Amino acid sequence: MGQDRRHDEDEKRMTALRGPTTVDDSIEDAEDALDESAVDLPSLAGQIPWSDEREGPFVVALVGGKGGVGTSLVAANVAVFLSRLGREVVVADGAAGGANLHTYLGVEPLLPSPASLLRAPGPPRLDRVPGMSLRLCRPPRPIGGGPDAPARREVLETTLGVDADVVVLDLGAQADPLTLDTFLAADAGVMVVMPEPAGVERTYAFLREALVRRLVSGDDRPAREARALLEADEGDELGTPSRLVAALAAVDPDAADAIRARVLAFTPHVLLNKCRSRADTELVDGIVSALRRRWGVSAEPLGALEYDDAAWHSARRRRPLLIEYPGSALAERIERMARRLLALAVRQPVRDERRG
Template sequence: MERDFENDNVETLNFKSSSNDKAPAKLWVTASGKGGVGKTFVSSSLGITLSKLGHTVVIVDLDLSGANIHTVLGVNPSHMNIRHYFEGVKTLQDLVIPTQYSNLSYVQGFWDSWSPIDFTMDQIANLIPQIHALRADYVIVDLGAGALEAHLELFKAADEKFLVTSPEPTSIEKTYRFIEAFVCHSLKQDSTPDAYGNMLTTLRSHRQRTLGKPFSFRSYLKEQTGLNYDFFESLTSKPVRLIVNSCRYQNHSELGFGMKSVCNKYYDLSIDFAASIDFDNAVWQSVKGREHVLFAQPFTGLAGQFLTTCKQLIDPEELRAVV
């Protein structure tokens, strides 16, 4: 039976204590270079899996052009959405809406697209501490597609960074472009304007195959003044996590290893191949039925793939013990 959760009392949720000594919510961000790769499905599946493991989770929908977390979760759209936060009408916590799934809530994204909005960097800077202050163990931010500056800044700030691709060539190409943009954005704040401009010029020459020698981000940065390359070292502890969604064949499932190798060779960037997610017709069928596939079919291989991914990130010792 369809239920409208908008008017439920949010304060009755089993959130962590709102005392000042609570640990900040951990921020997970899902991004993609291209739309249509299943990013929202991945975000919702990660959230549901964490909630099944006993953690309180809030999914924040920040897809400007196609907010539909509520649809995937089987919830009617709310008139109260994140626009009210950016307009200063409500706090982010005020906008948290419960779902039919225990421990899982969400913040409605912009679905009134007749009056579009864009983010400024100041707004994103103010949003990040508000996300960490939410009464939850984990906050998953579902970004729109593409390497917008606001997307890159949130991606950079995340405790876990998920980059979702599909096996399609257009998606793979856009994923590499997102990684390039993320590297450049991350280096920008620690470089002088002249040094950053010179780096972009060198990158264009590299793309056009006009450099006299093979290009390496790391060696280039070491040779230049005005650029700080500690960014690469910091990503060792918090790497980009690649998820390949909608895998139909064995070579699709192994695609992430090849992309990881490419990133290491051409960008001097170590990324983590977090998971390959199988294609399953039950996904779109569950959306039509307004019940997430991980609840409609909780014992499938698909559910197991997300369970393994989440446990590897939050409790790898326990997972190794089971294996």
């Protein structure tokens, strides 16, 4: 009895958060409403400035420190919010092995026949999300294979080739070369982190690989010399970028300056998800501070999203959180975070100069 009452109270609370697009509780009605309700929310077009001088889309790449941190939920809802601003948005499902972004967007799953599994997979699918200026690019089969599977690369390449204002890439939780390069090339690389040791450790591991790749990949002189120094460092003496720069300065000061500039231009964004306490939310500043102290990397804190049952409920209903529960605290936080990302798009010329 007590359990039933709790369930009822929970349902009432979630209904209150649901806002204007209320849907009947029965699964059948919810499914019927999928195609109709997405257009109910008012457009926010014109509320946020947009630089029309931009060439090509603004690319946001999201990587999870580890599996299950909520990268897909965040990617889907950031894409929904940006499309509500009147931008043409494409979101890519680039998570290796288990593409499920469609579930968070209310798009039908792919159901390949047994016979089709015996044929070549074909090109990626590009589906429009009903009622929005938002398209989903995904592999033609739900299980796309490992990180380096051609299908995954094709999804990312197809997405980046689409004519759009904003591209959101859900890169999953792996640190393979394709993911690292895509993350580094994005206008905003976002690490989604859970506030617990394993998640934070995996985040550092990913960023470490990304930073090293940024410093030593390429065929220019600074990269070659830095790579040579690291390859000769059998005692792991060059454990931080500052030591690498110092060692490089002794042999080639110009190369050392170039490597230092690359470290400073590496500005990943850190987003904490599923925070359950104030101490959890404060962790984002701790991570940013630690990266600056240890590696000299100017990571940017993108915010902290609190744990919210609304995420779970919206996933159960297979609809975007921002549409199903627009009044929830989590939806508001995601919107705020997406606005910060958009601010980057507007001031992009400055970033471009810095990179050069």
